[in-house]
Amino acid sequence: MGKTRSAPTLNDVASHAGVSTATVSRCLNSPNQVVETTRVRVLQVIEELGYTPNFAARVMAAKRSFTIGAIIPTMDNAIFARGLQAFQNELRQNGYTLLVSSSDYKPEIEKEQIRALVARGADGLLLIGHERENEIYDYLKRHQVPALVAWSYLPDARQPSVGFSNRDAMFALAQDVINTGHRRIAMISGVTAGNDRAQRRVQGVRDALQANGICADDMRVIETTYEIDSGAHAFRDLMSRTPRPTAIICGNDVLAVGALREARRMDVSVPDEVSITGFDDIELAEIASPALTTVHVPHREMGRKAAQELIAMVNGTSKGVSTCIDTHIVYRASLATPPNGA
Amino acid sequence: MGKTRSAPTLNDVASHAGVSTATVSRCLNSPNQVVETTRVRVLQVIEELGYTPNFAARVMAAKRSFTIGAIIPTMDNAIFARGLQAFQNELRQNGYTLLVSSSDYKPEIEKEQIRALVARGADGLLLIGHERENEIYDYLKRHQVPALVAWSYLPDARQPSVGFSNRDAMFALAQDVINTGHRRIAMISGVTAGNDRAQRRVQGVRDALQANGICADDMRVIETTYEIDSGAHAFRDLMSRTPRPTAIICGNDVLAVGALREARRMDVSVPDEVSITGFDDIELAEIASPALTTVHVPHREMGRKAAQELIAMVNGTSKGVSTCIDTHIVYRASLATPPNGA
Known part of the structure; x- marks a missing residue:
């Protein structure tokens, strides 16, 4: 394509692209009316030649920026x-x-x-x-x-x-945790302020507890940032209370992996002493040891x-x-x- | 700030922002000459009022888009x-x-x-x-x-x-692998075509082998995409050869975690039967079991x-x-x- 020193014209674009000047205009103003291969070629020539060195004219002219x-x-x-x-x-x-x-x-x-x-x-x-x-x-x-x-x-x-549905997905997981025999359930949640996903995951757990006659108000919930270190810290906090929870439901896999890491450091056996669950099913969930029960999204x-x-x-x-x-x-x-x- | 129905003028922007029209112009044309707090406020008013509903005028006028x-x-x-x-x-x-x-x-x-x-x-x-x-x-x-x-x-x-320096970092790691006693070293690399980081990591391993009198041409290198599954697949391939390598240097942590996963599935003990190393030191490296020796970037x-x-x-x-x-x-x-x- 080569460089052009002087400001390129509409004609330059048309001749380089092998189309009429009307087609070039159409590409800028009504891109829908031009077949994609032509549109792509013309826009490429426009860029190559620097036909609109400030680009703005094209954005202004075209209804779309793609x-x-x-x-x-x-x-x-x-x-x-x-x-x-x-x-x-x-x-x-x-x-x-x-x-x-x-x-x-x-x-x-x-x-x-x-x-x-x-x-x-x-x-x-x-x-x-x-x-x-x-x-x-x-x-x-x-x-x-x-x-x-x-x-x-x-x-x-x-x-x-x-x-x-973050609420329904977490409700189903909490229901499984309860079905497995757990009653003393705690939660490590993401920060709920401004985050409807985090809020509704907590709601899902509360609803499942209530549906099974367990008082949801007694559930300990620690809110923290979605980081491995934060999950680890929250786990230590929850396990220092008496009586200890037997299951900790985490707001996502990252928090759960942090909890698993801290369990290993505290010499707390998972799942023998405490069960831990995640949410998302990212690669970490499968790699972690023990591997995480989680919600697959x-x-x-x-x-x-x-x-x-x-x-x-x-x-x-x-x-x-x-x-x-x-x-x-x-x-x-x-x-x-x-x-x-x- | 409220909505304005008719097209807003420069005066509207100036009065809403509490600055002169000259300042508004300066924000658009020479943003460097305006203190940041003023610039941010004026640009915010411009957006709020929709003073440049097609935005392009501003991009054209200002030398910068920030x-x-x-x-x-x-x-x-x-x-x-x-x-x-x-x-x-x-x-x-x-x-x-x-x-x-x-x-x-x-x-x-x-x-x-x-x-x-x-x-x-x-x-x-x-x-x-x-x-x-x-x-x-x-x-x-x-x-x-x-x-x-x-x-x-x-x-x-x-x-x-x-x-x-991807080459020097990998050279140092390979030198350590050799110092640990390994001679039969294989590599799982990312795709090197078009990727200078991957190329230079392979070079680093080759150079370390040569510096220690080990023939670098004999090293088996499998190139594959940077995915856990790809690392797993390459590991199985390398371990099916005779004699098996005693150390596998991976182009990044993701490949190394895949190799670890496959080792577990094949019932090959790491590091007793084969050592595995990574590159990057992402969270997976520490969570993996056994945890990965790797290059911290x-x-x-x-x-x-x-x-x-x-x-x-x-x-x-x-x-x-x-x-x-x-x-x-x-x-x-x-x-x-x-x-x-x-």
């Missing part, structure tokens, strides 16, 4: 990484590029990033969970940027979501379905339909009957 | 996640937003994403590793977008880098220093200075002397 933004709480957890990879693959097959931002679980950072992505011309946004200020949804509506929520299915919420399926729905919203062929993804429990060695006499 | 792009090979490995989190924190303290893209280790996807980020107005780019077409660097130069390379330190390369420090250097490049206060980060070996149970008679 860019989707996703804001996740953290990159440092395999669950988001895995789901997003599938999300991105599906987007790519439809000609979209994904740009990701991570908010470190902080609402004020998420807000900045939503603005930044909208300002960079994102056609649509993927957000995690439902809990955020209404003002943000108003802002997105004003800028006509469709947003889809993932990792949390709440059919009555304002935004459509592709996710799973089909992150890849969720990412793929979320991409399909968000593309439909951006195309205007869907106003946003919510989808509930099924989860299931994976039984491994970390859950067993409580010790005799407990 | 957006940095990063393209990583995958989100699905803790090493990039961790380094990027530190990279982002440092950027944020300097008023920049980070947008991340992942290329799935595919050069053609990386190329698309570089274009997309430049088209979205990124002020600078972080790239992983040095191996890519010169054409891409020409493109970035033409668009005056500075790029910094991380995860690989190569002082003679075209682009500046903040990273570590200070990903957070690297992310922070990369952000500082890239900001200086974007500000024009640095032309790009390369920095070499120190790594060290972490000794855990997976490395021991070879079995008797081996």
Whole structure:
């Protein structure tokens, strides 16, 4: 393609791409009316030649940027990484590029990033969970940027979501823990403030206790950040109380792996002395020793379905339909009957 | 702030932000000349009011977008996640937003994403590793977008880098494996095509063998994708040969954890029958059983220093200075002397 020194013209683009100037204009203004291979070639020539060195003209002219933004709480957890990879693959097959931002679980950072992505011309946004200020949804509506929520299915919420019921999934796991014979159950939860997934997982455990005639108010719950060290610390805290819990339900696998590590350091046998469960079924859950009983969330399926729905919203062929993804429990060695006499 | 129905004017922005119209213009055209708190407030009002509903005018007017792009090979490995989190924190303290893209280790996807980020107005780019077409660097130069390379330190390369010497780090680890008594050493490597980190790790092992009078050409090297299952598969393959290796050096922790998992399934004792080592020191390395001897890479420090250097490049206060980060070996149970008679 080579470099051009002087400012390239519409004609330069057309001749390099082997199309008419009308086609070039159409690529910029009504990309839908141009077959994908042509559109991609023309846009490539535009970039190669630096036809719009400030790019802004193209974004202004085209109704679409073919860019989707996703804001996740953290990159440092395999669950988001895995789901997003599938999300991105599906987007790519439809000609979209994904740009990701991570908010470190902080609402004020998420807000900045939503603005930044909208300002960079994102056609649509993927957000995690439902809990955020209404003002943000108003802002997105004003800028006509469709947003889809993932990792949390709440059919009555304002935004459509592709996710799973965190409450029901955790209810089922807690029911299994109870069925295994446990009554003294404690929980290590993620920070619930601003995190509907964490809130609803705690709710699921409470509901299961109540459904089995166990007083949910007596359950010890430690809230902490989703880190291995935090899980370890919380485990030590819970096991220092009398009487000790016989089962500790953790808000995710990372916390559960931290609990397992601390159990080993304290010489507490899992599951003989205490059972530990996780949530997510990331690779750590299988690698851990003993391996974790946990809730399997089909992150890849969720990412793929979320991409399909968000593309439909951006195309205007869907106003946003919510989808509930099924989860299931994976039984491994970390859950067993409580010790005799407990 | 409330909604405005009619198109807002420069005066609206100035009065809402409590500044002069000159200050608003300065925020758009010479953001450097405005103190950060004012700039942030004014840009916020601009967004709130929808003063530039197509955003493009602002990107065109301002010399900066205060957006940095990063393209990583995958989100699905803790090493990039961790380094990027530190990279982002440092950027944020300097008023920049980070947008991340992942290329799935595919050069053609990386190329698309570089274009997309430049088209979205990124002020600078972080790239992983040095191996890519010169054409891409020409493109970035033409668009005056500075790029910094991380995860690989190569002082003679075209682009500046903040990273570590993959060759030297792996040389030191291989030297330790040899010092422990091993001579029959095999390697499970990442795919080396297009990946200078993987290439140089293999080189480090070869150089250590040669430095100790062991023929490097005889070393069995299996190249595979950086996945647990791939590591497991390669381990089974290597252990089916006669004579078996007494030590397997893995290109990263993920491959090593896969090898450990397969050893357990094959009932091969680690380290009694075979030693296994990793690279990166991610959480999996410590959680694995036995825990992995591995190279500790200070990903957070690297992310922070990369952000500082890239900001200086974007500000024009640095032309790009390369920095070499120190790594060290972490000794855990997976490395021991070879079995008797081996």
